[in-house]
Amino acid sequence: MALLFSKFKKTLQLTAVLFFASAATQAFAGMKIGSFDPLNALDQIYFVSPRNFTKTMISENTKDRLVADFCKKIDATMKSYKWKEKPCASLPWQADLKTKDGHPLIYVVFGLGKSTTVVLGGVHPDEITPIPIAFRVANYLNSHPEIYAGDTQIVVAPLVNPDGFLKATPSRTNSNGVDLNRNFFTMDWYNRALDLWEKRRQKIASHFPGYFPNSEVETIFQIQLVDHFKPDKILSIHAPLGFLDYDGPGDGMPTTTSQTQKKARQLVNSVSERSKNYKVVDYNFYPGSLGNFAGNERHIPTVTLELESTNPSMVDTYWDQFLPGIVQSINYPFKSMPELEAKEGDNASPFSFKYYFPRKTI
Ligand SMILES: [Zn+2]
16 A cells, blocks of 8 residues: 555656646746746656657558658668668558657557567667567568467567667667666656666666656557557567576565466576577566566566677577577467466465565666
8 A cells, every 4th residue: 555655646746747847838938048948948858748648649641651761761771780681661560659759669460369479679779689680570470470370469569769779879778868678667766766877877878767757658658568468478689688587477586486477487498498598597677677567567477588799790690599489488378467376376466465565676
């Protein structure tokens, strides 16, 4: 209850901030003090809010053109890295939201089954190798319908941060300078995200978590994918730390895991086995990260594949090594938690004590 109240309090604080910003915008309109323009100063902090959310939505009549133009840019950029494929143009992309720079947040859905895997790439576009790998996953699935002939569905969002990728030099952050893997509204965000960034990251700009959580359209996009498709598992591809990491049921609980938790945790080992026994590391998750948001707080098994380098010439090697593991993550038989947990009666249902007290972050 205390946690819920605290979350409610933060919502109120956020509402107060938005109200102040809005009132201040009106009060300051047209007013200049010396060279300081308060209205522009406020505008520099751009974020998604209920007031401006419609600006991020793509209208039906512009969608096809927007996606086609975007794919031309992507395919040209791929060529500049000497990646042979044109991975974007030929797929039936969907897109509902667009970024600050006007790029569509594309995703593609394969299969009609109930067991859904979400695959994410390009959250940190300075780590460029995951981007062609994620596009290749989408193309591979497009030409291998047998993978999702049964009860399977796969959603691939190969480039979560297109603004970062399409800069002259790709950046970790989006065009607001926010690290999207620190911007999710996790329960520890207000207490810890900015503090951690200031003290432990010495305010490195590339790890800035945002002025407040869920401020970025790319974060909202990932939340919408999770909320809408209710995945049984998530695979997120990064580089260059060189390991597989797991967040979700059973993570960090070596002795008290139920059968369901064990099965969820084995997902990462099964992906490793199919990827030439790639190293598995229990890496900590951060305030505002996907592993914290989806794995820790929502109990969706979340595997992070960290490729070993960001060297563009390694993409073919990584593809050969990790394709079997990626397909394994899709085929891994793991249904969503609540039904299984309830059947097992192991006191780890969404209504249990364990569910509402997630594991502590670093
Ligand atoms: Zn990363």
